[in-house]
Amino acid sequence: MKLVQQLIACAEAVACRDKTHASSLLLELRANALVFGTSFQRVASCFVQGLSDRLTLVQPLGAVGVVGIASKTVADTSEKDEALSLVYEICPQSNLVVYKSLETLQAKDFNVEDGEAVVINSILxxxxxxxxxxxxxxxxxxxxxxxxxxxxVLVEQDSSHNGPFFLGRFMEALHYYSAIFDSLDAMLPKYDTRRAKIxxxxxxxxxxxxxxxxxxxRVERHEKIDQWRRRMSRAGFQPMPIKMIMQAKSG
Structure with missing residues (x-):
């Protein structure tokens, strides 16, 4: 419970741009949020990294600017790619191929032949x-x-991580990822290298x-399923129950 309270207090200090108090709390958190500790200690270590990054970019009150982070190195990208492959190894029902930026994707990129049936599988x-x-x-x-x-087929996190306010987004993410880390704790041993990489x-x-x-x-803008339903409907897509898909497949 103390670790949770420290984490929330630190987030509040960062939100208030209180660098002195936030730095003091981060010092304590780094000692308690262990990468190979309990499931909550492990998830807390990730939030500590995020709070630390945000604190380094905190500007004085009244300053104008956008909070961002440095671009990823090649090593960072390869490590994340390896971790992503492990996610799909543990969840083999998922398969992901990305050819280019989605924002520049064009119909010609799919090479669809006349009369060919198209199935779109968009995962995360x-x-x-x-x-x-x-x-x-x-x-x-x-x-x-x-x-x-x-x-x-649309697969997205059913979570609310796209709110405009930092503290609300922080609390939503803390609850969501705590549950995920609890699941990993139940699936994989404490010192499993695959777990650590994921x-x-x-x-x-x-x-x-x-x-x-x-x-x-900020690109990790996860939203709730109701928001996705409305957005997909406006684009012209209609929801279909899974049982109807299975019936069509068997037919």
Whole structure:
């Protein structure tokens, strides 16, 4: 309980731009939020990284600017790619291929032949196109709808990490990722290297982006299922119960 309270107090201090208090709390948190500790200590270590990154970018009150983070190195990217492959190894029902930026995707990129049935399988990708203006995602969905797919399978995190206010977003993310780390704790041993890589190079990167970034730099903009339903409906897609898909497949 003390670790939770320290984490929330630190987030509040960062939100208030109280660098002195936040730095003091981060010092304590780094000693208690162990990467190979309990499931909550492990998830807390990821939030500590995010809070630390955000604190380094905190500007004095009255200053104008966008909070962002430095670009990833090649090593960072390869480590995250490896962690991502482990996620799909543990969850083999998922398969992900990304050829180019979704925002520049065009119908010609799919090489669809006349009369060919199109099935779109989008796994954990479209939330990265969500922006404050919403225009970018709407354009992508309209281009995908123009392909007249028979089925569009959309898999996204059912969570609310795109709120405009830092503290609200922080609390939502803390609850969400705590549950994920509890699941990993039940699935994999404490010192399993696969678990450590998934936590530190995949989920930690998401957490740090949600916590430390603002503006265009914040790409982990997960939203609730109701928001996705409305957005997909506006783009012309209609929901279909899974049992209907299975019936069509068996027929």
């Amino acid at each position: 990708q479209l939330h990265c196109v969500v922006k404050e203006s919403r225009g970018a995602l709407n354009s992508v969905l309209q281009r995908l709808h123009a392909l007249s797919p028979k089925v569009f 936590e530190q190079f995949f989920f930690a990167e998401e957490i740090k982006n949600i916590v430390s970034c603002e503006g265009p730099a």
